[in-house]
Amino acid sequence: MQPASETSRAAVAVVDTIADEFGGRVAAAPADAHVVVTGWALDDGAAAFERVEIEIGGAHASAAFGERRPDVATVYGSPETVGFRLELGLGGAALGHHVLALTGVRANGERVAIPVAVSFDVVAAQRALPPGVREGGMQGAVDEVRPEGRPGDAGQVPARVVLDGTLIVRGWAASPANVPAAHAYAEIDGIRLFRGMAGHERPDVATALGTERADYGFRIRIPAYELGAGHHTVRVIAVAEGAAGPVGEPFAVAVDPRPPAAVYPRGERLRGRIDLVGRLEGETTIREERTHLLLAPGERAVLTGWSGDPVRGTLPDRLVLTVDGVAHGTVQRGIEREDVVTATDAPGLARSGFSAVIRADRLGAGFHRAELIAFFADAPAVLDALSFEVTS
Numbered sequence: 001m002q003p004a005s006e007t008s009r010a011a012v013a014v015v016d017t018i019a020d021e022f023g024g025r026v027a028a029a030p031a032d033a034h035v036v037v038t039g040w041a042l043d044d045g046a047a048a049f050e051r052v053e054i055e056i057g058g059a060h061a062s063a064a065f066g067e068r069r070p071d072v073a074t075v076y077g078s079p080e081t082v083g084f085r086l087e088l089g090l091g092g093a094a095l096g097h098h099v100l101a102l103t104g105v106r107a108n109g110e111r112v113a114i115p116v117a118v119s120f121d122v123v124a125a126q127r128a129l130p131p132g133v134r135e136g137g138m139q140g141a142v143d144e145v146r147p148e149g150r151p152g153d154a155g156q157v158p159a160r161v162v163l164d165g166t167l168i169v170r171g172w173a174a175s176p177a178n179v180p181a182a183h184a185y186a187e188i189d190g191i192r193l194f195r196g197m198a199g200h201e202r203p204d205v206a207t208a209l210g211t212e213r214a215d216y217g218f219r220i221r222i223p224a225y226e227l228g229a230g231h232h233t234v235r236v237i238a239v240a241e242g243a244a245g246p247v248g249e250p251f252a253v254a255v256d257p258r259p260p261a262a263v264y265p266r267g268e269r270l271r272g273r274i275d276l277v278g279r280l281e282g283e284t285t286i287r288e289e290r291t292h293l294l295l296a297p298g299e300r301a302v303l304t305g306w307s308g309d310p311v312r313g314t315l316p317d318r319l320v321l322t323v324d325g326v327a328h329g330t331v332q333r334g335i336e337r338e339d340v341v342t343a344t345d346a347p348g349l350a351r352s353g354f355s356a357v358i359r360a361d362r363l364g365a366g367f368h369r370a371e372l373i374a375f376f377a378d379a380p381a382v383l384d385a386l387s388f389e390v391t392s
Contacts, residue, residue: 013041013052013102013114028121031093034225037086040069041104041114046078049104053111054086056100057093057122061086068275093122126193129185129237129244136243140173140181140216142236145251148221148366158231158252161224166366169196172205172216173238173247181238184218184247189232196220198238224255231255271344272307272316272352274372274384280357293388295360306337306352307374307383313348316374321356323363323370331356331372358388365392 016039019025029035043049053062067083100118103111145159148166161167173181185193200217209216218238235250277293280300293301308315319331335353340346358370371385 011041011043011104011112011114013039013104013116015039015100015102015116015118018100018118018120028123029090030125031090031095031122034087034089035120037088037100038067038084039116040067040072040083041065041102042072042076042078042082043104043106043112046076048079048082049112050107051105052084052086053103053105054088054100055103056088056120057090057096057098059088059090059093059122061088062105090122095122095124097121126185126195127191129193129239133239133242133244136241136245137176138173138181138238138240138243138245138247139176140171140236140238140247142169142171142248142251144168144170145253158254160254160256162256163224163229164367165224167222167224167227167253169218169220169222169234169236171218171236171247172202173198173218173236173240174205174209174216175240175243177241178209178211179240180213180216181218181240183239184220185237185239186220186222187235187237188222188227189234193237194220194222194226227253227255229255229257271310272305272372272374272383274303274305274386276302276304277386277388278302293386295358295388295390297360297365297390297392299360301358301360301388303356303358303370303372304335305354305372305384306340306349307354307372308340308344308346308349308352309376310344310346310349313346314376315349315352316376318375319354319356320373320375321358321370322373323358323368328362328370329357329359360390363390365390 015037017025019036037054041049041052048065051062051064063084063086065084066081067085068080069083070080072078072082073080098120100116100120102114102116104114105111146168147161148168169186173184181198184196184198187193196218198218199215200219201214202217203214205216206214232253233250234253236247237244238247280302295301307319321328321331332355334351335355336351337353340349340352367387367389369387372383373380374383
C-alpha cells in the first residue's frame with residue numbers, strides 16, 4: 001500500500017483470501033460447494049461503499065461491509081469498516097477457470113466495477129472413482145457416524161445432523177491382503193463421492209490382523225449442506241492396491257433444517273457491537289482474527305466492544321455472552337470508551353465498554369456460534385454475533 005497522500009482516488013479493492021468453509025485456502029472447488037471470499041474495497045476518495053457484489057462463472061453473492069480494517073484506514077484515511085466477508089455458493093457457476101468480478105454499490109444505488117486480479121477454478125462434483133481403479137473386495141468397518149462435536153450421538157440410526165452441522169464418519173479399511181486403504185470416500189445417494197482422509201493410526205486393527213503397519217483408519221468429514229436437507233443413504237468406499245470396494249453396510253443420514261434462530265427485538269435506541277475478536281497469546285497479547293477465529297482446545301479468545309442507549313444515555317442492565325445458545329462465562333463491564341461518547345454525544349456511555357472471554361476447553365471440537373445479548377429491563381436484543389471453530 002502507498003501512503004494516503006500518494007494513493008489514487010479511484011475505486012480500489014483487494015481480495016485477501018478465497019477459502020473453504022473451514023478456513024483452508026483454495027484455488028478450485030466443486031460446483032456445488034461454498035467458498036468464503038474476504039477482502040476490502042474503497043470508493044473514489046477513500047470513501048466507503050454500501051455493499052459489495054461478487055460474481056464468478058455466473059454465481060452471484062452480495063454482502064454489506066462491516067469487517068474492521070484499521071490497516072486500510074491508516075494507509076488510505078478511510079473508515080475502518082471497509083472489509084467484507086462473503087459466502088458464495090457455486091451451485092449456479094459454470095465449470096471452468098473464471099476471473100472474479102467485484103462491484104461496489106454506493107448508498108444511492110450506483111454500481112462501480114472494481115477490477116481485481118483474482119481467478120478461480122470451478123470443477124465438477126466427483127461422481128466416479130479415479131480412472132484405473134477396478135472393482136474389488138475390501139475388508140473393514142464403519143465404527144462411528146455422528147454429528148461433529150457431539151460424541152454422545154454416535155450410533156444413532158439414522159444419524160441426525162442439522163443443516164449447519166457436519167457429519168463425521170470413522171472406521172478402517174484394508175485389502176484382502178491386509179494392505180491399508182490409500183483412499184476413502186463417502187458415496188452419497190449412489191450418485192456422488194465425497195473424499196475423506198485415510199491413513200489414520202489404528203493399532204487395534206494392526207493387532208487383530210497381525211501386521212506391523214497400523215495406518216488402517218479413515219475419517220470422512222461431510223458438511224451437512226453438501227448432503228442437503230432430508231434423508232440420505234451413505235456408504236463408504238475404500239481404495240487399496242488399485243481396487244475399490246464398499247466398507248461395512250450403507251447407513252441412513254437425516255439432515256434436519258437449520259434450527260430457528262433466537263430472534264430478539266432490537267429497539268431503535270439500543271446500540272452496540274463487538275469491536276475486536278482475537279486469540280489471547282500469553283496474558284496480554286491479542287491477535288485479531290475475526291474473519292476466521294480458530295482455537296486449539298486449550299486456547300482462549302477475547303471479545304471487546306461497547307453497548308448502550310445513546311438516546312437516554314444509559315447502559316444495559318446486563319450483558320450475556322452465549323455460545324451455541326448457552327451462557328458462557330462472565331462479561332466484564334464498565335470499561336471506559338470515550339470514543340463512544342464522542343461518536344454518540346452521550347456522556348452516560350463513558351463506561352459502556354465490555355470484555356468477554358471464550359474458553360475453548362469448555363467446548364467440543366467443531367464450529368460454534370457466539371452471541372452477545374444485552375438486556376434493558378429484561379427485554380433482550382442480540383447486538384452482535386460471530387462463528388468460530390475449535391480444532392480437535
